[in-house]
Amino acid sequence: MTVALVLAVVRALRARRRVPEASAQKVNRRNYLSRVLRASRDKGVRRLHAVVPNLTPAAGNEQLVRIQEAWEKLNTRGEVRVVTRESHEGIVAAAELAARGIEVRVDRSHNANDLSFHVFGGERDSVVINHRARRGDRPFLLNGPEPAQVFQNSFDQSWDVAVPLESVLAEEALRPGDTVQQACARSHGVRAKYQLDDTVTASLVRHVAFRHSAAVVFIVGQPGAGKSTVRRHLAAKLRALRFQVVELTDYPFAFHDHVHRQIALEGARGEGFTAHAGGAFHVRDERDLEPALRSLSNKVWENRGHTRITLVEFARSDLAAAFQVFGDEVLAAAQVIHVTASAETRAARLAQRAQPPKLAIVGHTIVISPSDDHQLPSPAAKALYASDHGHQQLGRITTLKGRVHRIDNDQDDVELDRADAELDAFVNAVVRPYKASRTVAA
Structure with missing residues (x-):
């Protein structure tokens, strides 16, 4: 949403008198910040989403310190998220907020540097907008759900395209071909440049470690071992650590080939596929699944x-x-989680899950949505996955030496306590070398 469009929305809302008249007089910056502070201290507020292109470090400024403190308190009882643009001053200010537990993202496409807005939600919805021009700050205060929704939509768009602060910092610390020691040395340089505290530095180190040696995490194992559960749980854990995560499986590509074959489209895709009841299929040979695996590989390369x-x-x-x-290039910056379970456990899980694909008609489009818990026909289970030699095979792949992690998932872990502990151990194993290396010059 452009500055002109946002301001046009403000004027339209005021003209329709669906919200109270907004203040538009020229004021000094202190008055604008006072307005933000008052709204931030409102006990009825539970959420603040803000786009602040010109985010400024507190640097001893009492008013900015009070705003940061108010946002920290608000974040403990609700949620505070901030988007800023990429600049040295903005990154320093973002790091100050991150040290207080506030999630900040950097919008690298944010060219407009004269409009900021703060969307406050809770018992009362309001928006504080500031149109900054050469003649001074021009803040607006809009109350009510309608203007709040307009600016919330704009925030959501900015948030989705923005990059976590920690990822921006990690990107600055890394160079192609870096050793672990060189990546660590540059991380310390980034810490000094942006005056990062210990908490933000620890997060930076995690992001450097994953970007450098775990940009791709493979979750492999036999059907029924619990790979999808481990993948979803790891994704949630990484997102909580402010990583952006993409989850991929080969099954949608294989299912595409299955449908391609069943409706007799031209081309060789789907050769060897046989349909089974419940929307399932099996293949005569694992090599028939190679096109799906290559499609999956292409998606990995795109990322x-x-x-x-x-x-x-x-x-x-x-x-x-x-x-x-x-x-080898992908595997060089990859880790592998090998999920295992006994044949009896895997067979029991496969018998229980059997979720058929869902079909829906959306306009003139037919949508087929396969499930992670899809059925595996018994012929496929017996012919392709009768035994599990994955651990021995992975041990022979020299490119992955020292980067294969085994998770025994033989017991049903309803609360995911065991999986949580093992995934914590996995994250720590990835990060540990980057914590230990501190002294080698870049």
């Missing part, structure tokens, strides 16, 4: 160079052949 962490789930009896599809 390379981005700040996102990619979680990749698939099941294969021949893991050595499967990993060759992804190539």
Whole structure:
């Protein structure tokens, strides 16, 4: 949403008299900040989402310190999220907020530097807007759900395209071909440059570690071992640590080939696929699934160079052949979680889950949504996955040496306590070398 469009919305709302008349007189910056502070201290407020392109470090400024303190308190009883643009001053200010537990993202596409807005939600909805021009600050105060929703939509758009502060810092610390020691040395330089405290530095180190050596995390294992559960739980854990995460599996690509075959479209995709009741299928040979695996590999390659962490789930009896599809360059910055369970446990889970795909008609489009808990026909289970030699196969892949982590998922873990502990151990294993290396010059 552009400055002109936002201001046009403000004027339209005022003209329709659905909200009280907004203040538009020229005021000094202290008055504008006082308005933000008053709204931030309102006990009825439970949420603040703000786009502040010109975010300013407190640097001893009492008024800014009080605003940061108010936002910290608000964040403990609700949620505070802030988007700013990429600048040295903005990153320093963002780090100050992050040290107080506030989540900040950097919008690299944010070219407008004269409009900020704060959307307050709770018992009363309000928006504090400031149109900053050469002649001074021009704040507006709008009350009510209608203007709040307009600016909330704009915030959501900015938030979705913005990058977590920690990812921006990690990107600055990394160079292609860096060793662990070099990445750590640059991380210390970034800490000094932006005056990061210990909490933000620890988060920076986590992001550097994952971007450098776990940009892709493969979750592999036999059907029924619990790969999807582990993948979803790891994704939630990483998002809580302010990573952006993409989750991929090969099943949608395989299901695409299955449908391609069943409706007799031209081309070789889907050869060897046989349909089963419940929307399931099996293949005559695991090599028939290679096109799906290559499609998955292409998606992984598309994510390379981005700040996102990619979680990749698939099941294969021949893991050595499967990993060759992804190539050494991807594997060099990857980790593997091998999920295991006994044959009896896997068979019981497969018998219980059997979620068929969902079909829906949306306009003139037919949408088919396969489930993670899809059925595996018994012929496929017996022919392709009769035994699990994954651990031995992974041990022979030299590119992955020292980066394979096993999770025993033989027992049903309803509360996910065991999985949580093992995934914490996985995160710590990725980060540990970057905590230990501190002295090598960049």
